[in-house]
Amino acid sequence: MTAPFGRRLCEVAANKATGGYRIFSLLDRDGPTPAPGQFYMLAGEHSWGEDGGRPFLPRAISVAEAARAKEGVRLDFLVEAVGPGTDRLCELEAGEEVWVAGPLGNSFSTPKQVNPDAAGAVLVGGGIGIAPMAIWRRHLVERGIPLRVLLGFRNQEHSGGLDELFCAGGTLCPDVRLASEDGHAGHQGYVTDLLATMLAGDDATSAVVYSCGPPAMLEAVRALCSEHGVACELAMESPMACGFGACFGCAVPKVDGGYLRLCVEGPVLRGDSVAEVAHA
């Protein structure tokens, strides 16, 4: 399934605070339903590169959830205001329009596609990186694939999206375990502590690990999986101007030398295909 050629305007259906983040929804009348792991290039119709200044380039944002609605596809994005582009996306009000290109990039593979002997999936998300884990978790649940979800946060403020994306009826989904650096929820420490414990036991080595989060966390996940001989897929981030292979900005070093373009060869990469997750 390819994306519609070019960019299109999509209306903002909702935008609300969640912890220190915002979760906003677009109504995409013309695009296909995205696959888990895919992303969109987003730019406000107004106050974006009009009178010069910044923001200028669209921003690559992974889709957190997608649902067929009567008039199109509702796309949910989890965003933290960390610069002029994400500031503007966080300010969007319902009824405003956003330039959208996508869905772009590849998507997660099922555990059996990665390893025919795999029995299930372990999802590891950190901070804003919990977003693509949410849509992937739902897909796996719908297909009856056994899974465990490990989510980590710096603190309460950085656990935005947890309630909307991983809770049902106000209760954390039973397959989800939490870690927080400040100890406000779940294990006090890193989410990779939970993964290390799980991989040290014998219940997870037959699983495939899927992860998205900050580079240091992804690198820890990659290294742990490599150490235990467990296959993993990492949803990565890299500075990206275009999202469709034109700018060559999003280069990620390959394990066998050279670079790949994350937008067209990712954003989901096999852990054993990347040399080391660089600290962007």
Next chain:
Amino acid sequence: MPDFCGIQLEHPVINASGTYDAIAARKVFGEAVLEEFPFSAFVSKTITPEPRAGNEPRRIWETPAGMLNSIGLPNKGLEGFLAEDLPRLAELAVPLIVSVMATNREEFSRLVAAVEARDEVAAIELNVSCPNVHSGLIVGEQPSETEALLEVLRPLTGKPLIVKLTPNVAAPEAVAVAAEAGGADAVSLINTLKASAIDPVARAPALAAGHGGLSGPAVRPIALQQLRAVAAVTEIPAIGMGGISCGADAAEFLTAGATLVAVGTESFRDPRAGSRIANELETGVYAAPSRL
């Protein structure tokens, strides 16, 4: 229908080299890329004699009304390009211009001769923003180096030769005159402006290479003036580019002396910017710039 060096084009908007990968775009967006190709000719990414991986990241950085890049010309090398990419680019319905770069005249000659032999190619663009390994001088910064290179390459091909001018000189028109004297059929300008940015948090250069090239609307007034200066002293056609993002911008370049315009950075923001700009030019529907 513009005539560019004898090549008939549907409209005057093409892409800047290295800013559109038609093969990748087709994978992402499907056959619509072929059916509704945004440009009236396609300029390839620069091809070098041997494969290049490109520069270490970080490679791009957003700046006010533009961006910096230091991509480092990743490409499959001449053999890989001819074998893998050229057949696929030939499926485009528009004329193909191949951009080439080398660091000495022998290698440049090898590239031009190899591309000359391919009927799929309508014209050749010479990326001369590189040092000559023998003299150490950036070819495109020196009128004498540029003319000498053209004198070597001109006899090797009957296809139009376009010289891509660098803006990083005091007088690009002097280089344009030298290119014309050496037998170039056209010039294209501007390439990116040498520029840098510092990551204020890391207190270090924003790009791994330390510096890069500035593009986007920020460079447009500079590009226009360089185009005017070049057009005033040369007879050969010019392809004007530098921050063109709408029909009105393109009209400025055509008025300043360009035969064609090229779109680069704007395609990153809008994958169909070329078609949009061509349409705005044709219909003349674009806002007059504010004078206040």
